[in-house]
Amino acid sequence: MVSASRVGKRYGPTVALRDVSLTVTPGQSHALVGRNGAGKSTLVSILTGLSKPDTGTIEFGGEPAPPVADREAWRRHVACVYQHSTVIPHLSVAENLFLNRQSGGRFAISWRRLRAQARELLDSWGVEVDVDTSAGELSVEDRQFVEIARSLSYGARFIVLDEPTAQLDHQAIDRLFARMREMQAAGVTFLFISHHLREVYEVCQAVTVLRDAGHVLTAPVAEIAHAELIDAMTGERGGLTVADxxxxxxxxxxxxxxxxxxxxxxxxxxxxxxxxxxxxxxxxxxxxxxxxxxxxxxxxxxxxxxxxxxxxxxxxxxxxxxxxxxxxxxxxxxxxxxxxxxxxxxxxxxxxxxxxxxxxxxxxxxxxxxxxxxxxxxxxxxxxxxxxxxxxxxxxxxxxxxxxxxxxxxxxxxxxxxxxxxxxxxxxxxxxxxxxxxxxxxxxxxxxxxxxxxxxxxxxxxxxxxxxxxxxxxxxxxxxxxxxxxxxxxxxxxxx
CATH class of the missing domain: 3.40.50.300 (P-loop containing nucleotide triphosphate hydrolases)
Structure with a gap:
């Protein structure tokens, strides 16, 4: 689905990424973990076309990634749902889904067609929200699903989820993971970024660890122990010790x-x-x-x-x-x-x-x-x-x-x-x-x-x-x- 090969990025004297490679296969939920400052955000900005790598290459389905300036082409390949929502709260769900892509004539919007298209899109992915509702009135969970549906409407089948559970309670997290599994079965691939390692084991099939701007390991989740994963993230043995x-x-x-x-x-x-x-x-x-x-x-x-x-x-x-x-x-x-x-x-x-x-x-x-x-x-x-x-x-x-x-x-x-x-x-x-x-x-x-x-x-x-x-x-x-x-x-x- 996506491949990053020997990617490097510097910001002045700061090395943000050093010779990092990542391969995500279709239909997979692939976890990207590491300490704050490990390079996760920089890698995501490169995978989504917001930054250009200084070294290395990005490919989608074996083809070179589009030029950074071609935003429409990037939207057809990949999208990121961030921890802090990017929906416009005062616009309706339908307007958010098709912002700057509304149906109608040259100077008019066909609201009936817009709502119908929004309803069809949400129904196709099992997202049950009212298309006329202001996005600001939605729960955090529903806003995330609207953002995912918006990304899928461009044709993207590779979705980056950046700390998606940070503002969700246990029941909402269970619903999110259930929908992720359904979407995976329908051909959607996820890159899942989280500090909650229990969630990695629950919903992901593979995991990549970054540390100090470099790649440490990539492994099937089923084959790496929890303590080993923590050791890889920290560079130390012993993992997290919590006073009980x-x-x-x-x-x-x-x-x-x-x-x-x-x-x-x-x-x-x-x-x-x-x-x-x-x-x-x-x-x-x-x-x-x-x-x-x-x-x-x-x-x-x-x-x-x-x-x-x-x-x-x-x-x-x-x-x-x-x-x-x-x-x-x-x-x-x-x-x-x-x-x-x-x-x-x-x-x-x-x-x-x-x-x-x-x-x-x-x-x-x-x-x-x-x-x-x-x-x-x-x-x-x-x-x-x-x-x-x-x-x-x-x-x-x-x-x-x-x-x-x-x-x-x-x-x-x-x-x-x-x-x-x-x-x-x-x-x-x-x-x-x-x-x-x-x-x-x-x-x-x-x-x-x-x-x-x-x-x-x-x-x-x-x-x-x-x-x-x-x-x-x-x-x-x-x-x-x-x-x-x-x-x-x-x-x-x-x-x-």
Missing amino acids: AAAREALASDVDEALVVDGLSGDEFDDVTFSVRRGEVLGLAGSNASGKHQVAETVYGLRAPAAGRITVAGRPLKTGDVPAALEAGIGCVPRDRHHQGLVLGLSIADNATMTVLDRLGPGGIAAPGARTRTARTALSEYDIVAAGPDQAVSDLSGGNQQKVVLARALARDPGVVVLINPTAGVDVKSKGALLAVVDRVRADGKAVLIVSDELDDLRLADRVLVLRGGRVVGEHDAGWADGDLVADIEGVELDV
Whole structure:
């Protein structure tokens, strides 16, 4: 279907790809994995015609790839569905499917024909959405299927899926994988990019690993062990080591409560009550529609509750107020680092010191020396790989960006730390480093509230509360089995 042979790419002094080869056979789901900065994005930009390789060749079906300037020819060969949707939210599904290709006369659009063509296209691939619906009203899952259908309408049968499950819950992921298998059977080929190695084993037949801009291995998924795959990605033996709360001593019963949530109700959750003691980690689990994210965001002041109260270190918290949460001693790693956690146009130093400007100079005006020292300390303590504190955070890999967000959350030495999907979109090595910091924070006596879709993240928790339909429906002590927790999240009974 597609072949990249000895492809190389440089950006100034930076080697983005070094002599990389990749072959994807028709009807296959082929995984492309590697740490952030390994070269995956550069290879995808070359395979989709957005960049021209400095060395090497690209072929589709044995024929040379079109010139980079011929966008229409590239669309007939390949398309990429990115983690962040490219549909235009204010246009209908039909308009998005045939943007700039609408049927009609010279100066008019035949809306009836456009809707009919859209319905026919979606029906042919089993995508069940209303063609008149505004694309912005679709679920993340349906937007992805619309983008895939749009790509297939050009004639492309090779689809790159870039972190397609990052914003999906378990049930939506199962539906995505079922549709992928159906499309494979109909002749569609996928290049599947993901940091979730369990998904690679579930849906892919082959895997290619990149590391440090080079090709490490390509192998059938059935023939490579999970640990071996992690070793190939990291260049080290041992894989991901996650501290498990079940292996540490239980917290003493007389330890003070650092955070108390009592009868909290708000957007998509109702009557939620829990407490977290100093040195304790509490996990919140559930589907994306469970209300777990909204609970955590309410604790940090990003949302105002409709009812209930929050107490921090024995004092009532003014809700719906982020500055009040900071002053009360709450730090937060928000759900979306790109839109909520970072100012991408600013430097590492600017981002890492945002919450402590009042401590670095009068009136919140930080002295340059104090700002630089604080930022350099963050680079060292959190192992942020960067050219220096003045480098723009937009230039960092996803894992290093997340470390900057964590550094800022901890800069004020908070007593309570709220972490929402703390390892989303980062590679296995960065995930291990981030979770090690969280475990260190817990050992220092801070209370940690961790909300995640990743079971590995929740291993740190002394207890995990399960939310379903906005209510707490279960509690699991450390040492829980994967099957039991997932069954509780999904609301199903396991056969005993």
